[in-house]
Amino acid sequence: MPAPTTLPISEMICFSLYSATHAMQHAYKPMLEALGLTYPQYLVLVSLWGEDGQTVGQLGQALQLESNTLTPLLKRLEAQGLVARARDSRDERQVRVSLTGVGRDMQARAAxxxxxxxxxxxxxxxxxxxxxxxxxxxxxxxxx
Amino acid sequence: MPAPTTLPISEMICFSLYSATHAMQHAYKPMLEALGLTYPQYLVLVSLWGEDGQTVGQLGQALQLESNTLTPLLKRLEAQGLVARARDSRDERQVRVSLTGVGRDMQARAAxxxxxxxxxxxxxxxxxxxxxxxxxxxxxxxxx
DNA sequence: GTTAAATATATCGCACACGATTAAATCGCA
DNA sequence: TGCGATTTAATCGTGTGCGATATATTTAAC
Known part of the structure; x- marks a missing residue:
């Protein structure tokens, strides 16, 4: 019985995406580092530049991330003074994320x-x- | 002065790759879970099925990962009994990673x-x- | 109107990724 | 031969991702 064969890693579409994603983040890294941002943090800011005041759930929908990923990430952005988080007064379950002045100014710096x-x-x-x-x-x- | 504009997140190629990679890992998840593997662990095994006995550096070259990622991952595969790690006797700086019988059998189970x-x-x-x-x-x- | 179900976020634990550093082994060259 | 430079893994710290669970709020059923 011959040994089973598996497609080489280099020919797997999943690995293409996986490695291209890493290469992309590597390409962003020096520019984002100059702004003190990580790549997912940058994606959150891009989303907020498009629509400020989104809820955690809306950001999660846009970025396909859960609250268990977003909450600590947003806290770090808040600690850096780029966003503010506040419970929605109409529905206190929701947390709205708003850009600060510094967060808005970042858009020009990242242009x-x-x-x-x-x-x-x-x-x-x-x-x-x-x-x-x-x-x-x-x-x-x-x-x- | 108009506010600077940024491409919507949904139109950024970097986000396409980022989200497609997540979707791909999500598609693999139930099948890999049945084998007790994570996605990066599966990629390491695929690489070893193609060429057994690779060094940590060779695996890193193939997967584009550094030893700081691979070493703990390989230790987990070793703890599961899927691979063995041993210093190369010719060059003791290098660590060779070999499939165990169980690790080889996994190829058929993942076929x-x-x-x-x-x-x-x-x-x-x-x-x-x-x-x-x-x-x-x-x-x-x-x-x- | 009270309570069960549904919704939104947060918390916890584990496994990547990766920059920076360390330690050990080998190589290169005087 | 000896010794500094290079190579190879491992270690450490930070920041994602995500499954599972917890908590608080709102909705819905009666």
Whole structure:
């Protein structure tokens, strides 16, 4: 009986995504470090720059993260003075996350990051956009 | 002066990869859980099924992980009886990781995972392969 | 109106990732 | 040969992710 065979790691789509995600975070790292941010913290700020005052649940929906990940992350952002957290007065179960002045100013300081990433990718914006849509389609299929 | 604008999180390629990686790990989870494995542990085993007796450094090269991640992970695999770790007698700096019988048998028990993932992806093998190559190209560009 | 079910967030424990540092073994070169 | 430089793992500290659970609030059923 022959030994079972397994696709080499380098040819597995799951590993492509896994390693590309790491490479992407590595590409962001020096720029985010200069702003004192981690990558997930940056994603939270991006989401808040788009819509301020979101609840923890809304942020979780946008980033596909649970409160057990977001709560400590948001506390760290609050400790840095970038956001404020407050219970919603209408529904005290919910916690609304608002940008502080410093948090809003961070948007300008981070403004050239996307361009730098585009450049590091060595791809055209059109190619990246097409790739993004394919990756999103795969993700949405996997989510069921 | 208008407020600076930032691309919505849903349109950022970095977030596509980030969320697709999470969705992929979520798809693997029930199957790996049945084998008592985490996703990174599974990747290590896949690598060893392809080439047994790799050093920690070789595994790190294949998976793009450092020893500070691999060492505790490998210790957990060793504690489960799936691998053995031993210093190379020729070069005692290196630690070689070998599959145990149980670790080898796991390959057969995991044999139908790739097919299940392919099915969950809802894509043809050709489409997935093409997407993989594009993602790999982006990753390799980002690595520089 | 009281109480059970549902909802939203927080807490706890475990397993990655990774920067920085340490320790041991090997290599290289005078 | 000897000794500094390099290589290889391991260790330490911080920050995610996430399953399981706890707590508080709101909703719904009666």
């Amino acid at each position: 050239d990051i996307p361009g730098c990433i585009l450049e590091k990718s060595g791809m055209t914006l059109a190619a990246l956009t097409a790739l993004r849509d394919q990756v999103n389609a795969l993700r949405d299929q996997l989510r069921g | 139908d995972i790739p097919g299940c993932i392919l099915e969950k992806s809802g894509m043809t093998l050709a489409a997935l392969t093409a997407l993989r190559d594009q993602v790999n190209a982006l990753r390799d560009q980002l690595r520089g």
